[in-house]
Ligand SMILES: O=C(O)CCC(=O)C(=O)O
């Protein structure tokens with residue numbers, strides 16, 4: 001008679017309630033800046049502390065006028081979050097990305113549904129070069145509102161800090177996104193300073209998201225196969241994108257002179273770029289800036305490039321037609337950019353399908369006669385200078 005040896009169930013590990021305290025996590029430390037003398041972009045810095053002083057909004061709007069029409073990029077400082085709060089988010093990002101794959105896998109995004117909240121694994125697809133696998137890994141958080149309640153689960157590390165992540169998410173929206181939208185309204189001379197704010201309330205449904213992002217280092221051969229990132233020129237699809245200080249150089253902007261310049265890491269700032277939707281709402285007058293992320297300079301290639309970003313978007317039901325009561329837009333004679341009635345929800349789905357599926361995009365570009373591809377209702381995207 002044979003005896004069956006039953007495997008003993010592993011002893012349940014006692015979870016230490018302090019396991020995820022910041023003091024028990026591996027601290028994030030920014031890599032050193034490059035020593036290379038790169039052609040840096042010259043961008044203005046808005047001091048948001050000035051916003052609430054008498055005449056401050058008008059001063060800031062004046063400072064923004066050129067940047068939002070011609071450059072599409074600028075910095076903001078004094079945005080009402082402490083260095084410690086920012087540092088904690090970088091630390092969470094680092095510890096999240098260092099989790100073993102099997103701990104992140106249960107939270108992987110639903111790629112088929114063109115969703116993007118949750119974990120996106122690296123090396124899943126070819127990148128814009130169409131020859132090398134992407135080196136980006138990310139984790140996106142939807143807004144902390146009833147529309148998304150219970151929709152996305154998180155690993156224990158994140159669950160332990162979800163309250164601070166919510167505070168951070170909401171602070172970026174209220175301290176940075178909304179004041180900027182009022183400044184844009186002043187630049188556009190809108191009679192209602194809250195016109196754009198009313199299309200971007202936190203509580204109403206929109207696809208804003210906060211992101212932890214990491215670019216894993218590539219070998220020289222991998223960078224060569226990826227054309228050093230030179231094919232990655234793009235515009236973002238939302239209203240504005242916020243990027244916390246990024247010391248690992250790589251981000252470049254395509255200027256009006258058709259030259260690429262590098263974004264430098266200014267202490268205590270967030271880099272802001274305007275994106276497609278705010279451009280649609282102004283018939284192209286506010287500039288959705290073309291940018292890309294290329295191989296870092298040689299002295300930084302060995303480092304992980306960890307980013308904290310916020311992507312702002314209007315409510316899903318916003319109709320993407322130019323604002324009608326702006327004397328600035330009227331004078332410029334701007335035209336709608338779509339042939340039909342297009343909502344934000346439709347726009348997100350159309351552009352995201354191309355962004356999330358580089359194989360579909362590559363196929364469309366290869367079939368295109370003039371190097372452009374229709375995203376939606378006559379609006380076309382194109383490849384940018386390499
Ligand atoms: O990582 C960066 O510097 C910018 C990333 C970016 O352009 C994007 O995620 O759209």
Ligand SMILES: [Fe+2]
Nearest residue numbers: 234235236291
């Ligand atoms: Fe981008």
